[in-house]
Amino acid sequence: MKEVKCECGHVNPHGTVLCESCGITLIEEKAQGKLHDMRYEGSARRSQTYNKTIIDKIWNFFSSVKVGVWLIVVTLIASALGTILPQEMYIPTIMTPAEYYEDQYGWFGKLYYQLGFHNLYSSWWYLVFIASIGVSLVICSIDRVVPLYRALKTQRVTRHDSFLKRQRLFGITHAENIDETFEKVKGNLRAKRYSIREEDGNILAEKGRFSRWGPYVNHCGLIIFLIGGMLRFVPGMYIDDIVWIREGETKLIPETDGQYYLENKGFTLEVYDKDKDNQAFSEAIENAGMVAKNYQSDVILYKKIGDSVAGEEAKLEKVKEYDIRVNEPLKFEGFALYQTEYKLDELSSMSFNLVNKSENEPLGNLKIDLNEPETKYDLGNGYSVEIMSYFPDFEFNDDGEPRTKSRVPNNPAFVFKMLTPDKPDGEISFVAIQQTVEPFGDNEYQMKFAGIETKDVSGLTVRKDLTLWLFAVGGFIFMVGVAQGAYWNHRRIWIRRKDNEIWVSGHTNKNWHGLKREIGMILDGSGIHEPEDQLQDE
Template sequence: MKEIKCECGHVNPVGTVLCESCGRALTSKAKEEKLHDMRYEGSARRSQTYNKSIIDKVWNFFSSVKVGVWLIVITLIASAVGTIFPQKQYIPSVLPPDQYYEEVYGFAGELYYTLGFHDLYSSWWYLLLIASIGVSLVICSLDRVIPLHRALKTQRVSRHESFLKRQRVYGMTDVTNIDDNLEKIKKKLKEKKYKIREENGNILAERNRFSRWGPYVNHVGLIIFLIGGMLRFVPGMYIDETIWIREGEKKAVPGTKDEYYIENKEFTLENYDNKDKEVFQQSIERVGTIAKNYQSDVVLYKESGKTLPGEKADLKMEKEDSIKVNHPLKFENFAVYQTSYKLNEFKSMSFTFDNKETEKTFGEFTVDLFDPKDKFDFGNGYSIELMGYYPNFTGFDKNGEPISDKPVPDNPAFLFKMFSPEKPEGEISFVGIRKNLEPLGENEFKVSFAGVETRDVSALTVHKDLTLWIIALGGAIFMIGVVQGAYWHHRRIWFRRSGDGSLIVAGHTNKGWFGLKNELKGILEGTDIRMPEDQQEEQKEKQGVRRNKDDGDNNGRMEQ
């Protein structure tokens, strides 16, 4: 059977519990109920009707509220675990992530990396969890909102008496003049903004039906919110990268496909001085120096034409600006923020080639710490070869080899080989800051430190977010759904003429039963119609009386 025909003539989808039109119970279980379950108006839900094909099983799985809750719980737990160790973008760039997590955090760090928690929000399984929550929201909503909408739209004014008797608020009154009383009732219903429908002398008063769609509006907002969050992983939609750019250096802006370049002309740092001590006296005494302002004076360039791989880009200046904290450089959909800085980073170091005994200098040379030359020739047979460069020298390993843990020249050291007519085979010298070692024995010549050139470095964060409006839209729709479902209640009141000349009054609301009963009391005031009873409260009272009676009988037996 693909459909069920009720006695009233309405054809219902298979799986319908209560007739969408008259409300008759269509199943034996519904006929035995003392009160009808009105959550979805007894409508046919796909998840409770079909369970044969794979599509049915997938639909039924994701339509479960428990499954949706568990998916959210698992995602929250995964997000919490992702905060135990720092994410990949916040670890030092000295070591690759797999090596870093293992060396710093041991087995826990290795497991953390293997399971993908180091890059949690981009891992395939985390994205799959987010997508599963979205699928669950869509299927849960469709499984409920479509049959609910159909049932509410199809409902007749004249509902069957068995339907009205199984409403929580129900009562029957013998009235001699029903028409006069109904006229008074309709007037009061209109004052309370009820929408009134009449059929065969019966009345259906309904208000705030739109509040029933509040939870589904929530779901729509959440789905849009999740879509916005997942779009951040689409290339070009979201960028949040930090570049370190030195004074005089020019770099491509991340996310622009090398279309835009930025040059750091000069970095400026201003500290609070003695004039400001009256305001910052305690802070200055505690910390020493406090930054008043730090900024990078930059120039933005745009590639004027397409270049072939390996060719130098032809750049055209777009704008010149100063980037300060909370005052970014903006262009197109990008914003470049000043986030940090580093003062006096080594740029180059100068040395002299000397005779140790006579202190005669045969030449001076400069090593560019970011692009060092391999050899320096001074003529007449004197030259120096750079055999090894260690930007951040930290010591020697077990084999006596120098170690550098990162490419930034914070503590540069060099291994030189010195050639001269007296020593044509060369002499080895290891030179660093406050270090001048002769690893193969005493040398006749030496490399002496002559000077250093430094420059400041700016940390600029490039930010682009094309998903923000989608996330904001989803959040706004979600809040509309919250307000819609929380502050309005769907209320319905039925007035039906019975065959014996009495009047049936029944009421239903999706929440706020006290408000419905109080409102109904005011509507019936001044009429001959008796206030209906709350059948659920009546059942509880009967159960309480029965329980008290049983307790009294048990106490009597114990006394005997």
């Protein structure tokens, strides 16, 4: 579309309402009102000018503030829905997510899963909403800030009569000694820290223009903030996992690409003693029982040396020893291991004796590692025991069949096959804590409980966040924009000579009372009347 040339000679973009240079009205329909709409200086916004191509329609859609607000509202509602039930990453792995949600929460849990709310924050549609908010912020800002910047940069000191008359603050004063009056006013303007431009004896005093960019600085901060949020879904950018390590165990640290291992040398728990510690804690200790004073894991960090084939034990190099306490994490290569949980006296191993019922004499002993049980134990002299099934956290399901609730040995149970010289085909026995079942009738042999061993377990949170600095930068820029737009005002005062008259007009983007009071102080003693508020006169 063609550009519009004003009578002052300035060439304006198509759709401009007020000439960027002199301020005359370029669109006939806009010339009827009493006051100018100065929100965007009458500049040509793309969204208000073009609406033909698909690009124009997409631009106009995202440039709407209403659309941006609705996108934020819908995203907030969706975010709230994701907190009703635990997300998939926080549920036990004993069954599929579909089964878990229906089993634990009934029809609502099933519907919750089918709608995809179980993995909401990494779902494609949620990310689309986040990205749409970012696109809306970018387009809204460009659609407004570019023409506004151009209009403020191009503005002349001497504005058209109609422009001055249709400002909210406008007044005319008859004066004789205009030069002397102008000098006094300029001194007062400088005292108020106005930037003064002069042209043909006319004055444009301006200050606080940078406050007009406050909302757009806000948008920049929010865009950086959203980028940080979306980068958290990029593999390796954000990690928040948990690893349970038993005393004496060496375990691969998750999300380290198989490079780092951690050995738990021991776990220490200290509790408050009402007789030794601060007496102020006595009542709380009596009410709560045991209260942890400190719990820590003494660990060794290892790094893998070279490559290893599948099944081969990795060669490890010691990196450092460290005592991980609450809020004192072990840090390495951008990772941090936090002491967050613990479990005391978890079952580690169980010992059994193979016994002939009639003689009640042990024929052999076996010790089962509850975390890595073997499938067969040779007791010697032709006696052996096979583990046919193992249930670390045993319970019966609705059909009366044994199953495990988790991989943690909270309530171990076994299906043993006992092989003896006189019973080469073996005898089957189901053994759990304080429970023995012989499904095929009375056996001649049984597995008799002999003892247990326990270990403490440390729960360590593995955290890595390469996006945190983006949130900090985005938040800082956002707050700069808030202060920029909230605590400063863009104020302009036009003072024009016209024959024996002095015309005064004023405009601000907010706090009109402050501008009127400041103009009164500037014109005080100059003989120029304060301009009238034409909006109040209505």
